[in-house]
Amino acid sequence: MAASPLSLDTLRDADLVASGHRVFEIERDELDRVGGRIGAEFAAACRLVLASRGRVVTTGMGKSGHIARKIAATLASTGTPSFYVHPGEAGHGDLGMITEDDVVLALSYSGESDEVLTLLPVFKRQGNPLISMTGRPQSSLALAADVHLDVNVDHEACPLALAPTSSTTASLAMGDALAVALLDARGFTADDFARSHPAGSLGRRLLLHITDVMHSGEDLPSVSDDASLSAALMEMSRKRLGMTAVVDAQGKLVGLFTDGDLRRALDTDLDVRTASIAQVMTRNPRTIGADQLAAEAARLLETHKINGLIVVDGDNHPVGALNIHDLLRAKVV
Template sequence: MTDPAATTPRDSAATADFAGSGKRVFRIEAAALEAVSARLDGDFTRACQLMLEARGRVVCTGMGKSGHIARKIAATLASTGTPSFYVHPGEAGHGDLGMITDADVVLALSYSGESDEVLMLLPVLKRQGNPLISMTGRPDSSLARAAEVHLDVSVPEEACPLHLAPTSSTTASLAMGDALAVALLEARGFTADDFARSHPAGALGRRLLLHIADIMHTGADVPRVHADATVSEALVEISGKRLGMTAVVDGGDRLLGLYTDGDLRRSLDAGVDVRTTPIAEVMTRSPRTIGPDALAVEAAQLMETHKIGGLLVVDDAGRVVGALNIHDLLRARVV
């Protein structure tokens, strides 16, 4: 005999409306965010002021799912110009409270406002004089009443049909944390360059911090010949330096022109005698160049726009000081 219990999950899955369930969650959580947004008032402003005026950092704490949200809020604050870190409330009671100085502001999350591990920290924080901002779903809770500022993230209902798993409530808390971070970012005048400096390994960091001088070839690695060199001598330079081009310079290293692999093919098609023809007769005059202080991403844009594979780098006096090609940009992960 077949066990009915063994077939029930499969039968249920066959008839489940997964997309419908997903859309219902989005509707409920969107309504929750609207409800919390409507309550942003003077308490939100005071919370921002406390964080902005802090002599130290914003210490975020919370237990369970609230702890996960607190950890993310701390990371977002730190990456947008507000020094912040997360402290686990359980570990705090066993020594990590020493990480919190009297110059810090504490942001404590607990949807019930009654998490024992968080409440246990309050007497110590009060004695130390730390301003306390609470984020709960119950304005009458112990944590909310103990705080200088309370942020109400209560939601009409959880998206979980059992009304057990934190869903809408954690989304609301996460959004409140983002709202704090963005409001502080704008108040500080935090810029994209500031963001890049705290994300040097990320794509944005590379786009905003990496300059041509950081990746260009320099010195003897820069292919160059003088104007009286022959095309064959230029070809030797191109092959030796392996950048697919060579600069043509005068005696002071000032740029006169450029000769590339593509120019060589055109020269051969035109029947040019590469052994006797001076490079000055077939080079590209006034080629596109870039300065060493420009961003590497600008070089990528130039190459893409003009369909070229490399650029010479010149200083303000027109002297060739470097060279780079698309492969250099690829190695630097700019493109």
């Protein structure tokens, strides 16, 4: 007879919170057990993938299928080409997506999923290395595999021991462990990750360079160091960046004049109508190189609490300028 659900009147927040905590405790304990079994078989699985000239094809039914999809996505984004094939669809044409160079990673907690087992003869005949991930080392899938990854758990977090909970978490963690181990072995870098995520915020931060956001050429505000303050203000108004570079006779940067410098000058007894730019500019200002990342410019602006930067070449000649609004538009910050 089914248990009667608690009414909302008698249901306590503390009971709900305790239930949530219990799930975390059980799954944490199970992850510790599964992690403790990582050893030679795990290393063998990594070596199979590293030796392959193809992709990692993941497959699995039901909840294992959902985990297999996520593992494929994680592998693909961390330097190991991978995709998921539904075992039910594979027998109706999708097997054509799998080449003899591919490694197959098959998930089934019981190790007896009919849809997955049906595909094994095809993989064997084609010569695909097979990595299995199951909770039963003596299951049909585990025994048929070249390498078996054991994700057996003692307890599901589901109190009825029916819904896959700890077991799917363990499988997901094992997939993450595999992806990260391969990432380390391949020397995969943050730049590599960004190239596969160009539309994401990380991609923008890692791929965008100063040259992609700076104002250059006629748009670069610049005056000579013998110019008047009035001339500098006119240059700032024309270029609309709230600042101007100040250069010497050789075209090298000697100072920077900003809106902030103007406000500070107005607080003094200086006659701004007759003052020269050399009297009010900031000498030896912060600069950045054109080949650096836009994210580095954002860090400089934030660290030194400034709103703009002059971009210089190796000889300290200004080649560009940018301000915080340029980085905001580029979604770097």
